[in-house]
Amino acid sequence: MRRFYIFQVKNEYQELYKNHSKSLYHIFKYLYFLNRRDSDYGIELFNQLVQTIDKTKLNRKIFIKYHKERIYSKIKDIHVINDLYRDEISTLKIKNSYILLESNHNTSTFLKILSEGENNYFLCDFKNQDYFWLSDIKTLV
Numbered sequence: 001m002r003r004f005y006i007f008q009v010k011n012e013y014q015e016l017y018k019n020h021s022k023s024l025y026h027i028f029k030y031l032y033f034l035n036r037r038d039s040d041y042g043i044e045l046f047n048q049l050v051q052t053i054d055k056t057k058l059n060r061k062i063f064i065k066y067h068k069e070r071i072y073s074k075i076k077d078i079h080v081i082n083d084l085y086r087d088e089i090s091t092l093k094i095k096n097s098y099i100l101l102e103s104n105h106n107t108s109t110f111l112k113i114l115s116e117g118e119n120n121y122f123l124c125d126f127k128n129q130d131y132f133w134l135s136d137i138k139t140l141v
Contacts, residue, residue, distance in 0.1 A: 004123045006099035008051045014120040025131035
């Protein structure tokens with residue numbers, strides 16, 4: 001199971017880190033594993049890098065796109081794709097500061113709709129030490 005934290009990076013930092021994804025990943029990894037005593041510094045750094053996500057707008061966009069599909073359901077704030085033909089089970093939860101995507105595949109159907117909007121999403125899978133810009137994915141489900 002893959003767990004991706006998806007951050008909407010501010011434009012000025014996207015330009016700065018576009019070709020230095022590894023450095024940006026290490027900053028997010030540092031923030032992910034940060035001790036509580038250093039949380040004030042971590043919050044300040046996080047707020048400098050990350051743009052707030054319009055949670056209501058994105059939830060509505062995803063729901064409108066998929067609500068007639070058999071593979072899609074929404075349970076409270078969690079979007080679910082259960083596609084038996086592609087053997088995909090993915091959940092997506094949108095927060096104000098990040099999006100959490102859990103999938104049994106390396107990619108997800110949800111990435112396609114995310115790529116149609118903003119182009120500054122940065123994905124991190126801290127458990128598998130994987131990271132990439134959503135715009136760098138060549139083919140989406």
